[in-house]
Amino acid sequence: MxxxxxxxxxxxxxxxxxxxxxxxxxxxxxxxxxxxxxxxxxxxxxxxxxxxxxxxxxxxxxxxxxxxxxxxxxxxxxxxxxxxxxxxxxxxxxxxxxxxxxxxxxxxxxxxxxxxILDAEGRRMVAFGYWAGYAGASLAVLQHRGELTAPLVSSSREELSRRLAPGAASGGVTALVIGADGRSGGGACDALSTAGIEPTRWGLDDTRNLDRGALLANDILVNAIASCRPVPPFVTKAELDDERRRLSVIADVTCDVGSELNALPIYDRVTDWVNPVERLRGDPRPLDIIAIDNLPSLIxxxxxxxxxxxxxxxxxxxxxxxxxxxxxxxxxxxxxxxxxxxx
The missing domain is CATH 3.40.50.720 (NAD(P)-binding Rossmann-like Domain)
Structure with a gap:
């Protein structure tokens, strides 16, 4: 090793x-x-x-x-x-x-x-997915609260959960997890719940008939899908300037940037531990994306x-x-x- x-x-x-x-x-x-x-x-x-x-x-x-x-x-x-x-x-x-x-x-x-490494039905047998989702959603919450600091440092789940503990800043915050029925989605939902945010959970049927208005109405979006074929984009560049957009933080756990499988073609490079956040739109309605391709190493x-x-x-x-x-x-x-x- x-x-x-x-x-x-x-x-x-x-x-x-x-x-x-x-x-x-x-x-x-x-x-x-x-x-x-x-x-x-x-x-x-x-x-x-x-x-x-x-x-x-x-x-x-x-x-x-x-x-x-x-x-x-x-x-x-x-x-x-x-x-x-x-x-x-x-x-x-x-x-x-x-x-x-x-x-x-x-x-x-x-x-x-x-x-x-797949079973006979094509399901992955080993993955860090749960912890990728947990870490990605955690960073999104901290960024939304204005509490995310860089460079990032690794910690334990106990320490991260302590930082996520609900406070006054959690009231009224909404979050959407796409791919909520998978490993990464499950981790993301658990992190959001730890932060006092009960997420909306979308699975395959929800993405087939995407409600873009509902997506943009959330404060936080976590993309945790694992797709083996191209899908219509969840957010387009035109929607970044949509007046309906409440969305302010995206955590792209999947990180398929540069691939035809990328469901978020609104950014062109991953972020990292030194610069974990890329600002896609500024005031008065800022929008940030977190797209770190080794999220589980935070835990x-x-x-x-x-x-x-x-x-x-x-x-x-x-x-x-x-x-x-x-x-x-x-x-x-x-x-x-x-x-x-x-x-």
């Missing part, structure tokens, strides 16, 4: 207690040292992991090894030879997708994209434990092979083929 190269990424795909279970089942597990991971390196050593220097995976392990991570790889090496398991975000037409896929093509390596310990609990049994099945990993590999091969077709 590699160190995460993104400066504010504190999550781990595998936590020490689940690393212990893999090792007890005969897996050899090496963990890179990390200056930022929420779980100290010594906790992995104590459960039997071998420890390697930070950033050494490219040269220290055979190309047949699996390299496990959460977010993007560093820019080097340019040719990827190992079997990587992480969130590649490379199959939805994202701007950086061709470059990543060509690195695998050049080195003969393989990407097992965590976003595409890294809880998010990692939940994710790792789902992932570690699947990692065991890599030894024998399984339909789950075969489907994941098939998605990678189709993406490589699309490069050859000019995709």
């Amino acid at each position: 590699r160190h995460e190269s993104r400066r504010n990424e504190r999550r781990a795909a595998l936590v020490p207690e689940d690393a212990r279970k893999l090792i007890a089942s005969g897996v050899h597990l090496t963990v890179e040292e990390s200056s930022q991971r929420v779980f100290p390196t010594h906790e992995y050593a104590e459960v039997g992991c071998a420890i390697a220097p930070q950033g050494s995976w490219g040269s220290a392990c055979p190309a047949t090894d699996y390299v496990l991570g959460v977010k993007e790889l560093p820019d080097e090496p340019t040719e990827l030879t190992h079997r990587h398991i992480f969130f590649g975000h490379a199959y939805k037409g994202q701007e950086e997708a061709p470059r990543l896929l060509r690195r695998f093509e050049a080195g003969g390596g393989t990407l097992f994209d965590l976003e595409h 890294p310990a809880e998010a990692s434990r939940a994710f790792s609990a789902d992932l570690w049994p699947l990692l065991l099945s890599l030894r024998e092979g399984s339909e789950v990993w075969d489907r994941c590999l098939g998605a990678f091969r189709r993406a490589l083929a699309s490069l050859g077709e000019g995709g």
Whole structure:
């Protein structure tokens, strides 16, 4: 398991207690040292992991090894030879997708994209979704109250819930969660409820027949859909200047910016921990968007434990092979083929 190269990424795909279970089942597990991971390196050593220097995976392990991570790889090496398991975000037409896929093509390596570990019905089996929704909605509430400060720092659910505690500023605030029946939507609804805001919850039927007036009449919008095909936009640029608009804060948990699947084509770049908010419209009716693509790292310990609990049994099945990993590999091969077709 590699160190995460993104400066504010504190999550781990595998936590020490689940690393212990893999090792007890005969897996050899090496963990890179990390200056930022929420779980100290010594906790992995104590459960039997071998420890390697930070950033050494490219040269220290055979190309047949699996390299496990959460977010993007560093820019080097340019040719990827190992079997990587992480969130590649490379199959939805994202701007950086061709470059990543060509690195695998050049080195003969393989990407097992965590976003595409699916069951037979196409449902995701491992995800940080709940915590992405919880964090995104939390930031939206704090921004609406004028209490969001930057740069952001990671914390615990307990601490974040304390900051969300209802106060006088919660009275009369309305919020809409699109995709409320999914993991991310459920987390968003829980955060809003913690803040004393009972959200309106929209599912698939509501988005098929979108009530734009009702959408714009809310103070806060959380987009938590997970779509595999383009949908009509939820908010258009023209509606930013609609006189009916009460909407003042959007949290785009999905963050499909740059993709044809983007349901909020009103902004063109993600925000980050240093600059978490982009102002789309100013006074007298301001509108802000929060679009951070590693939201769960704001609550890294809880998010990692939940994710790792789902992932570690699947990692065991890599030894024998399984339909789950075969489907994941098939998605990678189709993406490589699309490069050859000019995709």
